[in-house]
Amino acid sequence: MTGKTITITSGKGGVGKTTVTVNLAVGLGLRGKKVVCIDGDIGLRNMDVILGLENRIVYDIVDVVEGRCRLKQAMIRDKRLPDLFLVPASQTRDKNSVTPEDMIRLCDEIKTEYDYILIDSPAGIEQGFKNAIAPADQIIVVTNPEVSAVRDADRIIGLIEAEEKGPASLIINRMNSAMVNRGDMLTQDDVNELLAIDLIGLIPEDENVIVSTNKGTPIAFEGKTKAGRAFQNLAARVEGEAIPFNEIEEKMNFLDKVRKLFG
Amino acid sequence: MGFWNRGNQSKSSNTAKERLKFVLVHDRTDLSLEKLDQMKNEILGVISRYIEIDPDLVVIDIQHDGREQKLIADIPIKNPRRK
Ligand SMILES: Nc1ncnc2c1ncn2[C@@H]1O[C@H](COP(=O)(O)OP(=O)(O)O)[C@@H](O)[C@H]1O
Numbered sequence: 001m002t003g004k005t006i007t008i009t010s011g012k013g014g015v016g017k018t019t020v021t022v023n024l025a026v027g028l029g030l031r032g033k034k035v036v037c038i039d040g041d042i043g044l045r046n047m048d049v050i051l052g053l054e055n056r057i058v059y060d061i062v063d064v065v066e067g068r069c070r071l072k073q074a075m076i077r078d079k080r081l082p083d084l085f086l087v088p089a090s091q092t093r094d095k096n097s098v099t100p101e102d103m104i105r106l107c108d109e110i111k112t113e114y115d116y117i118l119i120d121s122p123a124g125i126e127q128g129f130k131n132a133i134a135p136a137d138q139i140i141v142v143t144n145p146e147v148s149a150v151r152d153a154d155r156i157i158g159l160i161e162a163e164e165k166g167p168a169s170l171i172i173n174r175m176n177s178a179m180v181n182r183g184d185m186l187t188q189d190d191v192n193e194l195l196a197i198d199l200i201g202l203i204p205e206d207e208n209v210i211v212s213t214n215k216g217t218p219i220a221f222e223g224k225t226k227a228g229r230a231f232q233n234l235a236a237r238v239e240g241e242a243i244p245f246n247e248i249e250e251k252m253n254f255l256d257k258v259r260k261l262f263g
Numbered sequence: 264m265g266f267w268n269r270g271n272q273s274k275s276s277n278t279a280k281e282r283l284k285f286v287l288v289h290d291r292t293d294l295s296l297e298k299l300d301q302m303k304n305e306i307l308g309v310i311s312r313y314i315e316i317d318p319d320l321v322v323i324d325i326q327h328d329g330r331e332q333k334l335i336a337d338i339p340i341k342n343p344r345r346k
């Protein structure tokens with residue numbers, strides 16, 4: 001088997017990279033795929049709590065790289081799915097403890113047994129970002145429909161092109177349909193036109209994301225919620241299915257639909 | 264623009280989009296508005312040495328085509344007055 005390594009990154013921080021990575025992993029896991037998540041944010045470990053696995057960490061990625069344990073010993077199994085694993089970041093070490101070469105070696109090893117490796121990148125353009133994109137077969141850039149997030153996304157997309165790792169694909173997270181409908185939020189078409197890369201995910205703003213994060217149960221397990229369904233659609237698109245981008249439109253009320261018709 | 268979208272110009276998303284278009288062009292080319300103007304003036308200076316043009320009718324601008332930036336120039340030539 002040779003798996004695919006997907007790195008999730010962004011220009012601006014706090015746009016939802018970790019949320020996306022975890023939920024894409026669950027979405028792929030629900031489709032029966034073997035998935036390993038790597039927390040690339042060394043020094044700011046986060047994926048463990050978002051996945052609800054924080055109590056089970058013994059070793060982390062720096063232990064693997066520095067030879068204190070075998071890779072398999074650092075992979076924490078998520079008990080809710082048969083084949084979902086997390087390689088946690090180190091909380092105490094700095095980003096320079098891992099090099100791009102380490103990441104490539106690690107991913108090459110994992111790839112032989114798993115379908116997907118998902119790497120959660122830290123924001124920005126420093127060492128952590130370089131580590132995260134080095135082994136990537138595909139890079140997904142997460143943004144929010146806001147000026148600063150879109151501007152920073154454009155910068156990171158340019159860098160990915162310059163590193164010959166492009167073209168990246170795009171996820172627009174935290175779309176607020178009410179604001180879109182009244183013209184106070186950039187639409188998916190606006191962002192598409194500005195950034196000009198392929199859209200792969202459209203995730204609505206949804207309070208349930210925070211509720212599920214509180215509980216340590218990723219929202220993608222709950223396909224009935226807006227965001228949960230959007231993450232499951234994202235997983236399907238990553239697997240090559242052509243799913244229409246209707247995650248936001250569906251919430252339009254009657255009046256908005258009439259408006260759109262006459263618009 | 265239809266009846267229902269009257270006043271669309273004042274929607275904040277339109278403002279955001281227009282501002283972003285501008286910012287991204289300059290970010291991508293690493294060219295400030297000032298530098299762009301300076302370049303335009305130099306280009307016009309060179310052209311004027313050979314043909315007569317009306318600087319007020321000249322459009323030199325950066326546009327984007329997908330993720331590619333293009334320098335677009337529209338420089339009408341003044342009709343030479345034949346005697
Ligand atoms: N679609 C969403 N709806 C509501 N809240 C969200 C959504 N996506 C992310 N969040 C919240 O935004 C915050 C930042 O998300 P996070 O994934 O940690 O961002 P990053 O990893 O890019 O820093 C978190 O509190 C998260 O719960």
Ligand SMILES: [Mg+2]
Nearest residue numbers: 017018041046
């Ligand atoms: Mg994060």
